[in-house]
Amino acid sequence: MLKLAFVTIITVFTAFFAIDLKKTEKQPSPVEETAEKNYQTYCAGCHGGKMDAFVDRKWKYGNTKENLYKSIKTGYADGGMPAFEKSFSDKEIKDLADYILKGIKNVDRYTSSEKPLSDTFKTEESTVKLVNVFSGAKVPWGIAFLPDQKMLVTDRSGELYLVNENKQSEKVLGVPEVRASGQGGLMDVVLHPDFAKNNIIYLSYSKPKEGDSKMQTTAILKAVLKGNQLENAKDIFVAEPYSTTRHHYGSRLVFGKDGYLYFSVGERGNEKGNPQNIKNDLGKVHRIKDDGSIPADNPFANKSEGQKTIYSYGHRNPQGMALNPYTGELWSNEHGPRGGDEINIHVKGANYGWPVVSYGINYNGTTFTELTTKPGIEAPIHYWIPSIAPSGMAFVNSKIYKGWEGNLMVGSLRFEYLNRCVIKNKKVVKEELLFKNIGRVREVRMAPDGYLYIGVEGKGVFKIVPVS
Template identity: 70%
Template sequence: MIKGKTFLVMGVAGAVALLSFNWQKNTGGKSSDPEKNYQEYCAGCHGAQMNAFADRKWKYGNSAEDLFKSIKFGNKDDGMPAFAQTFSDAEIKALADYILKGIANVDRYNFNQKPKSDLFETENGKIKLEKVFGDAKNVWGMAFLPGGEILATDKSGVLYLVTEDDKSKKINGVPAVRFGGQGGLMDVLLHPDFAKNKTIYLSYSKPHASNNNLQTTAIFKAVFSGDALQSGKDIFVAQPYTSTRHHYGSRMVFGKDGMLYFSVGERGNERENPQSLENGLGKIHRIGADGEIPKDNPFYNRKNADQSIYSYGHRNPQGLALNPFTQQLWEHEHGPRGGDEINIIKKGANYGWPVVSYGINYNGKIITTLTAKEGIENPIFYWNPSIAPSGMAFVNSDVYKGWKGNLLVGSLRFQYLNRCVVKDGKIVKEELLFKNIGRVRDVRQAPNGYVYLAVEGEGIYKLLPQQK
């Protein structure tokens, strides 16, 4: 940042942040520690976690030698100053090596080959992906009925009933959706007492009644009866409606308290919505099963606040799951370019977007230089580069060797399933499963203990562990 003017450097030149005009004059503050040099000279514009380097095309090459040349000699055309007078050759080499080490994790997602069979090797043995449903073009959410059938939403606005013999039928009574962009018919959830009351919930992008340019996230409640939904009604409509067609959020889960928790994205307006308690966008909400707002919600008595808000400061949460071992509510959300997060949701907490972030804007500009701030909850885990997470499920069955207690997350961007090993509330290890299978939109564990994947353009797969 130079007197309010930010330079966007689109090559290896960007590997070192632009400093103020006195960089080359003021050499007394430099350190022999490359990490300290990076934090002092680079992090202000490119992020403390090398956010700006994770997803880029390196204009001048990205070898250690390339970075050394760019740091030492600069590149005037891109606004990159030379640091030959600031650092010794040894310090430049150490800084280049430090940068390369920090961005090396990007290569782990370079999957070159499409799957050649339905059998996949994992750290704990082979797993077969068996397709159980292929009629829908874009399955967004799944719910498992007591008899083993699956309710599956198609983003286009169709709800399917899928039987165990791979047959399906369309269910009538679904609300009209605004299909386009990231919107449509999204999540589906059963009432905890579904066996008795047959009640289900749908999240969807709801068009405005009188303005065709506006839409929002809504929660629909209905009774499932045969091949139709009856007595359907909206029990929540996020305010305000907006003209954008992305960042709807829309995952739903019932908590241990019997309340319905669900996510609403900030609809692309990060400067106004997620940090304001006066609207419902960029939030996790908590309501009763019939739509009533609990009086013990954290902002119920705050003047002008949206009373259903449970937590705020979210970007686009497309993963929400109750940890069956701790009963905590876990969430993941899309970051910008870098900085997808996993959070444990706390009552009334602020999760920071866009005040803090591990990512940068899609055009390469820094959104914030902060990755932490007092009063804001830190994520327990983040991805850089972004994997575009969608769907989220804990494994609490013994069907899969070594998976019990793990968290599963789908990746839209890199088209695989992410297995997260959880220990003491932290992600301590990852395994990348089913590489290049397709955009994994949802992952769920069924009551029978088996895991199912919804893959865009393909349908639903059942994960079958193979005997040795």
């Protein structure tokens, strides 16, 4: 029993800091365990049980060991921080400060003030160059590659661009009206699996409600691309209900191996009313046929309750989706609150827990749930504390990149880099932070020619080219 309890403690500690145990091979000392226990007993009531999320903040009284020691020992009565000099010995206060400093160090590894000095970057595996192939979009939200070496690039402002291999571009006409405000606008784009024959594309966008300037929702449009013109454009999905909020639209589009279209719809900022409510479309991943009709084996297709298009629910705001080319599974990344961004593998009919379970806390530092797991809820295969604000994701299924084959690439909006995730047995076992401070990486796509492309806000679309 003692051995089992010890192993459990090690497992929890490792997950808590997202440490690569195989790499560090370091177990928490009794001192560290005591400090963690003291934090949970005395600090978690105000600051939340997830210390790594708590430390992701601006420190009013400083965050050095000396600052933390003083704050814990004597407190700041006017700021609501009590003194713990009668509860802890000086050694216990110092140990608790060291424990908190470990969390701060985890946050600090994502931050840097240094800007890239060139377009060439040395990575752990090789040296690569970022080649700008299109700079016309301010917020390049989605990228799709055409058979004739051209690509489609959406700009959140509402423009759709057709870009050729010589970086020349033209605007595509016939794009629907979008509500380009907040996080909304023209978002993702994907080709029909048989595009070479039918020229059909799909767009996700924030659709304004007719006759109401305050309401909008996520919609999916199907159209035929002829030259630089969209024809026969038609909405095949409009999420209900419309909302006055202008964030958490979701909006990634992926065709599965089954030929069906999967897409995400965020909970629009209403975590209490939407993601766990199967009677509406918000906070869900949906699955439809290419014409918008319902697959017969959708989880709620033959039930009296539940939206027929739902594939999974309990989501916050999935802004990255990709089909695993090796297993055929649908993967996604999802924005958590303050901490708790996730990577999920989608299971038909599964509940992903938001906001019943989460590894994050509220933006104001309060806790909305102490649960990170619960029976009947699908757990993420990986989570980030602090939040990196993930957006865009792609599996590397090309031998062009030495050591990257099979890796999962995820864009970070908050920390402005590309996250390389090494996957083994459906777990992230290692991460590398690429191109730090390049800009908000909104989109990540693998092209048919085997090259990776990223969309960076304010800078455009880049092709990642190995140089050694």
